[in-house]
Amino acid sequence: MPCMGEKLGASVLKKLIPKNILKTKTHQLHDIQALTNSILNHIDSGHFKKAVSIVFSKPAPFPFPIYARLFQQCSSERAAIEARIVESHLVTFNPRPPVFLINRAIETYGKCGCLKDARGLFDDRRQRNGGTWNAMITAYSQNGDGENALLVFWEMHRSGVLANEITFASVLGSCAGVLDIYVSRQVHGLVVNYGFCFNAILASSLVDIYGKCWFMDDARRMFYEIRNPNAISWNVIVRRYLEVDNYEEAVVMFFKMVGTNVMPLTFTFSSALVACSNIPALKEGEQIHAVAVKVCFVKDKIVVNSLINMYAKCGDLVDARRLFDQPGSRDVITWTSIVSAYAACGRIREARKLFNDMPERGVISWNAMLVGYTRLFQWEEALDFIFWMHRETNDFDSFSLSLILNVCAGLSDILLGKQAHGFAYRHDLHSNTFVANAILDMYGKCGSLRSSRVWFSEMGHLRDRVSWNAFISSYARHGLSEKAIPLFGKMILETTGTELDFSTLLAACANIFALDEGKQTHAYMLRNGFNIDVVTRGALVDMYSKCRCLEYAIKVFEESSSSDLILWNSMVLGCAHNGKGGEVLGLFESMQEEGIKCDNVTFQGVLLACIGEGFVDLGKQYFDSMSKDFCIIPRLEHYECMIELYSRYGYMDELKDFVQNMPFHPTVPMLTRIFDACREYRHSELGEWAAQRLNEFKPLIPFQFEIFPDNHIDTL
DNA sequence: TTAGGGTTAG
DSSP: OOOHHHHHHHHHHHHHSOHHHHHHHHHHHHHHHHHHHHHHHHHHTTOHHHHHHTGGGSSSOOOHHHHHHHHHHHHHHTOHHHHHHHHHHHHHHOSSOOHHHHHHHHHHHHHTTOHHHHHHHHTOTTSOOHHHHHHHHHHHHHTTOHHHHHHHHHHHHHTTOOOOHHHHHHHHHHHHHHOOHHHHHHHHHHHHHTTOTTOHHHHHHHHHHHHHTTOHHHHHHHHHTOSSOOHHHHHHHHHHHHHTTOHHHHHHHHHHHHHTTOOOOHHHHHHHHHHHHHTTOHHHHHHHHHHHHHTTOTTOHHHHHHHHHHHHHTTOHHHHHHHHHSSSOOOHHHHHHHHHHHHHTTOHHHHHHHHHHOSSOOHHHHHHHHHHHHHTTOHHHHHHHHHHHHHHOOOOOHHHHHHHHHHHHHHTOHHHHHHHHHHHHHTTOTTSHHHHHHHHHHHHHTTOHHHHHHHHHHHGGGOOHHHHHHHHHHHHHTTOHHHHHHHHHHHHHHSOSOHHHHHHHHHHHHHTTOHHHHHHHHHHHHHTTOOOOHHHHHHHHHHHHHTTOHHHHHHHHHTOOOOOHHHHHHHHHHHHHTTOHHHHHHHHHHHHHTTOOOOHHHHHHHHHHHHHHTOHHHHHHHHHHHHHHHOOOOOHHHHHHHHHHHHHHTOHHHHHHHHHTOSSOOOHHHHHHHHHHHHHHTOHHHHHHHHHHHHHSOOOOOSOOOSSOSOOOOOO
């Protein structure tokens, strides 16, 4: 029953409004209500575009929440056309739409990548509040236009509009894109002034920015200012340490994170495992594996793939294989990881068997096999593989092409090399620095100094220190050191005097044993007050050692107390090449005492020292401890050293045992060395075996195949 | 109502 008041009100209304108008209005209201319901039903049943298609069926405004809902749908579906329809309806039937809906529209356009539409709405100054500024800054920031985001932010700041935490989140995101440290520091100052520096999101963004700018001290300081770092904060610090190549610290931070009971993200696991792979740090990798088991991440494909890689790179192929063999889904990355694991450590047959079984292959899978062949100098097999690759796929990238050029260089096949050069040219890969240097190296190793010269000149701005070294080495290889000397002048002109360039120059001197020029360079640096950093010092040690001036090399080395591995390796190899085996072993001991982690180069020096000094048993001990104690997979050169060690001192039984248990077939130089040793020490059984294997090698196949069937462009 | 990090293979 309606009450008296309602009855009275209704009768007054009836008297005031003419009967027909009231009827129309009521009708319209009913219509809009029906249409609104219909729109909402369409959205709820997943037919959002159908909902938008009927908005103009009645010439009247909707309640504001309906527009908000429609914009929200447009955002999540990235539907630009629909967004324009909704905005058009909004402004047509609402002469002054509320600011919050304008902000929604700007956000929606931002999400759809329509920055011009967003800016059009933003530029109507009559309707703006703080949210409008935020929406515009976010729109630019999310579309990778950090510069404009920052410009709008400075305009906002100048206009006296107060920023909030959301504003800074977008602004800092833009700083991370622009990577301008001066601007970033100014924004950091404002975050502090506004009192937002305890906001974990903003502080994590600052950690991210400093890390991306390689200011890790600032990043670390910022990180420790976060009261309760969350999973993203930890993820940022681990990732940033990884990307500045500070792998140890990335691993340390991962374990600190685990200690605080914050659940690591998949991203964090993969970053920490990559860091372990690069050190390499097997024990820590195993501990991360244990954490992954504990928090039930071992079913995650990315974590499993990262674990396989970690085990493989740390030399634990057994565990890598165990993970690969366990039931669960494998993808192309899982397969490529295991193929690469076998190929990289010389077990090329097993790698190939797995490769043949792959359900699908990507360019990286092909490249991984090719890396295996080239590391073992199996040029013929590599070439067959390239032919097969060419038949099966068109997917070649700059990495494949660099490897193909290495194979051409290994085979000294300039015709094939020129075809590869033509292929690079046609596919616009020749301007990639790696490819360009591989082309230069190929011409040098194939003996075409003229082509080297032309290509070196064409490389122009692409030239780097690798190019200079490759170019100058090709002169040295041709016994034309004198002709290389005038190049130094040009090189100095081109690479205007930073320490890095001096190290290039010194490396070039070392390559051609130009002691005088090396000394002059050293003197020039001292006279002109150039800082001798660790890289230059390594180059000086290397140059003096190669030029048989070990006394100077030691002096330069001893002037520094650096623990840089490359510098120590330069000294180790320098002593090894100058027949100072005792000093090498002394340096190796000092490295252990000072906690400097050895790598494969150090062990090469150590094994060379054992050869020089006749320490056969000790050499074997060092060889075994490489993988056992140092997680370093022996490379071809280490196997060569062991063969030389046994051959030179007549340890024929040990030689036989060693050679027949190698994870790959011996190369021609290895077989030749074994054969010679067998003749010298009269070991007919092994000698016959070596001779038989040598006879199996056919002479190099003369050029008869067309890898790249199109006409090649001979740019030279 | 609106922010941050961004994955593994050569």
